[in-house]
Amino acid sequence: MFQLLGIKLISFFDQLGAITMLALKIFKKIIKGKIHFRNTFDEMVLLGIKSLPIVSITAAFVGMAFSIQVVREFLDFGAGEIVGGVVALAVWRELAPLLTAVVFAGRVGAAISAEIGSMKVTEQIEALESMSQDPIDYLIIPKILACTLLMPLLVGLADIIGYLSGLLVALGSGRINPVAYFESAQTMLRVSDISGGLIKALLFGFIIALLSSYMGLNTKSGAKGVGEATTFAVVISLISIFILNYFLSLVLF
């Protein structure tokens, strides 16, 4: 049992080391300006279009579900006038960044891992190399930049949709004043709450793209290998996001 535990631990640190090395390589190349702008732009458009509907739907329903709970409980305590502020804080600080990252990992992270993995097993990565293109420059950096830059935009959108759908539910109760909803948010929400949520988004986007790319690049041969890499990419991205979110919440707010 101890031997198995030891093997698992060594394998974990081995993978962690390899992911760190990949991240450092990517940073170094970005600093050196090795950015394929056309591919980065294409990736942003593609990933943006893929993610927009699911992010919007998720944000709307999460905002409404949260608002139902808050409105009911706060009205019982006679604190209906601060509902807007509480919804805004929850959405901007935690719900929008975290849940956008979750759906982004499921939708985009899985797509990245599957795409790179299938390119690996069908020799397309080697074909790129044989034609003098570094797969990190041509494939990975555009995806990492696209995800890192896109996530704050998506989270910004999710913030607004989540907050406004919360207002709809609050108004539906018939006992919340819309002016009070906005005013309480204005009073309670600080700039650091908004910027903190966006910093989280930036890091989540980077982590999802990095882990998914790493899993794709390390896909073992065959369709089974692509499936396993994709599943593992999503699982490891989600776990990393939840852990990172806790520490970021401690530091940022």
Next chain:
Amino acid sequence: MIEIKNITKHFGTKQVVNNLSLSVNQGEKIAIIGPSGCGKSTLLRLIIGLQFPDSGHILIENQDITQMTTKEINKLRLKFGLLFQSSALFDSMNVEHNVGFTLRENFKFSNDEIQKTVREKLELVDMKGTEKNMPSDLSGGMKKRIGLARAIAANPEIILYDEPTTGLDPILSTNIEDLIVKLNKKLNITSIIVTHQISTILRTADKIYMMHEGKLLEPETPKTIYHSQNKYIREFIRGGLTE
């Protein structure tokens, strides 16, 4: 000229290339045969720098690929074309973008120049009019032809063929073999063909090497290979004919 000097390569504990040496002159067409897993494809990957030997040297026009930086290797690779066994077409790009890939990314050709060159190369492989097709719309034989058009797009000096006719029906196989011969005559390209197919060996190569236990046996020609003094070559060829 390609000169391989005493290279060895291991994967884990398995030695796939064992103190192998080989010389290929400009414009020469050589075939490398051998059973599956004997290291033929690995040898191609070593020549183009996709993998590196554990020891030994690989000189491409007197430049040692084992001593080069990634940047230098990328520059050297522009002299090569590589046809993959699976064709390895980029499935997110149409035929035009696949064939014109290296022209766009490495040579910064204009769109008009790329389109013109792609048309020419597609005509050469009898695939004219397929520019807008996606790889998923193509059959195995068509993919091989497009892969070949991509490999010759930038007029390389050396083409490496990894199992160019494996898995194709006899007619398609003959078509690809004709293409290899046609390209070699027309463009005076150095060709290294890794294959199992007896017809491909006989129709496309001047010199035939068999890979056995990580080494190359004495070369044969299409005329002498049937009467080879080496029992491994004889067995391989006979096995090939009875398959």
